[in-house]
Amino acid sequence: QVQLVESGGGLVQAGGSLRLSCAASGRTLSTYAMGWFRQAPGKEREFVAVISWTGGVTYYADSVKGRFTISRDIAKNTLYLQMTSLKPEDTADYYCAASLTSPQRVAGTGARGIDYWGKGTLVTVSS
Numbered sequence: 001q002v003q004l005v006e007s008g009g010g011l012v013q014a015g016g017s018l019r020l021s022c023a024a025s026g027r028t029l030s031t032y033a034m035g036w037f038r039q040a041p042g043k044e045r046e047f048v049a050v051i052s053w054t055g056g057v058t059y060y061a062d063s064v065k066g067r068f069t070i071s072r073d074i075a076k077n078t079l080y081l082q083m084t085s086l087k088p089e090d091t092a093d094y095y096c097a098a099s100l101t102s103p104q105r106v107a108g109t110g111a112r113g114i115d116y117w118g119k120g121t122l123v124t125v126s127s
Contacts, residue, residue, distance in 0.1 A: 002026035002116040004096040009121030016086050016125075022079040022096030022118060029077060030054050033103040036070060036081045037111060038092035038123075045095065047110045049081060050103040059107035064090075086125045093120040 008020040024034065035050030049060045049070035058070055069082040079096060096118035099106045106113050 002029065002032065002098045004098060004116060004118035006094065006096045006118045006121040009094060009123045011124045011126065012086055014086060014088055014125055014127050017082070017084045018086065018123060019083070020081040020094055020096075020121060020123070022081075024077045024079060024096070024098065026098075029098075032098045032100060032115075033106050034072060034079045035097045035099065035103070035106050035114075036079075037095045037097055037114075038090075039095070039120075040089075040092040043092075045111045047107060048094070050099075050106040051079070052103045057103050059103055061107075083123070086123075088125050088127045091123060091125045093122050095120045 003025045005023045012018050033052050036048040037045050038048050039045040051058045051070045067085045071080045097114045098116040099114050101113045
């Protein structure tokens, strides 16, 4: 079992920055790929970024590449998403996710490959 709790969401102006955190617990975190997804009102949940817990291999959605950075602190069992140059279209609920598949597969298959989800944190970017 893996438990995921997100924090750090809020309201920010376009062009601003925000950092999301995800506190993870579970005995076998090292076997998981950890990622971030988002879901805007009326839209499907979409992949944002993923990282392998031990190796640090990362993949990003094209829409956030160069603006968002995913990272993890193994000692703190915490996953991060640093978001910069935020745009109104980044507004969504952001979900932390854990998957037993590879980071590459998570990036390719999206939400279908996720084993555990957090409850989400809302990010609102005003224009």
